[in-house]
Amino acid sequence: MSLPDAVRIREIAPRLTFQDHVVPTEVKIELVGRLIDAGVRAFELSSFVRPDLVPGLADAEEVFARVPRVPGLSLGCCVGNTRGLARAVGAGADTAYFLLSADEEFARANTGRSTTDSLRELERMAAFAADRNIVLGTYVIFAWGGPTGPARSGEDLEPLARRLLDIGVDHWILADSSGYAxxxxxxxxxxxALRHVPPSNLTVQIHDGRGMGLAALLSLLELGVHAIDTSLAGSGGHPAMPGTQGGGLCTEDAVQLLHLCGVETGIDLPRLIDTANWLTSEVGVPGKGFVRHTGCVPSTAQPGEPLAFTW
Incomplete structure (x- = not known):
């Protein structure tokens, strides 16, 4: 099995968790600060969407304004229309990803538009972003199927992929939103997907609702996809799907697996675990995962050395 030397882990808990679990802005800033101290440098920080629909993210501008800036930091967000994209540009977001659902029913529940109408909106957004300092990409939510329907295949992706390229949007987040894959x-x-865009333009967001997330992670790396979205403590949910398990692949479990496979992330695992436990216990956010309960696999390695385990 051939794996890369390093990957980019993008932490999405500030958006995925707090869109479903309302907390004060100060808590969000502390979470991001703790994660930065642990070495995380890429975030999906919030969504610029209607606050009446997603009240937990109504403070998106304030969060962007207050997050500490450090070298190498990349701050992304979700947007639902051109108005939200303009807000993202004004807040200084580096990237903005449109909320496009492959599932028609969820598309209407999430944004009030059909998938076809959403693509028309994305075309308008691409024209708006063309001369502004922001990378506009798109989600493909439920890319592998769900939330209730059958799995989707590569063939199912083809017409959507061609339409996205016609619009001029070639940075995609493929989300296994129901954990089907x-x-x-x-x-x-x-x-x-790789027949249409290079691996560097793809991010994959695995949701571990069916326990296959870590296995899926290694498959991504073998295919050359080195940008992975994960969520601290596997936390998260969606107001359009109340009561549904909506958490992402657990960041600390993913980081441990990658480190044991010799793949560098730049993240300090013990600090990450401490932050995951803080999030779940002190803030009261429901979480999943294993390593935060059991601890890291013991090692005698010094920083920069290959891992050497004690059994």
Whole structure:
């Protein structure tokens, strides 16, 4: 199995968790500060969407303004329309990803538009972003299927992929929003996507609702996709799907697996675990995961040395 030397982990808990779990702005700033101290440098920080629909993210501008800036930091967000994109530009977001759903029913529940109408809106947004200092990409939510319907194949992705390229949007986040994909399904759909865009333009966001997230992670790396979205303590949810498990792949579990495989993330795992426990216990956010309960695999390695385990 051939794996890369390093990957970029983008932490999405500030958006995914707090869109469903309302907390004061100060808590969000402390969370991001703790994660920066642990070495995280890429974030999906919030969403610029209607505050009446997602009240937990009504403070998006304030969060962007107050997050400490450090070298190498990348701050992204979600947007639902051109108005939200303009807010993201004004807040200084580096990247903005449109909330495009492959599932028609969820598209209407999430943004009030069909998938076809959403693509028309994305076309307007691409024209707006063309002369502004921001990278506009798009989610493909439920890319592998769900939330209730059957799995989607690489063939199912083809017409949507061609339409996105016609619009001029070639940075994609493919989200396994319902946790449908085992390694064969990961490989099939990613192979289809890679016929249209290079691996550097793809981010994959795995949701671990069915326990296959870590297995899927290694398949992504083998295919050359080195940008992965994860969520601290596996936390998260969505106001359009109340009561549904909506958490992302657990960041600290993913980081431990990567480090044990010799793949560098730049993240301090013990600090990450401390932050995950803080999030779940002191803030009261529901969480998942293993390593924060059991601790890291013991090692005698010094920083920069290959891992050497004590058994």
């Amino acid at each position: 085992a390694p064969p399904q990961i490989r099939e759909l990613l192979t289809a």
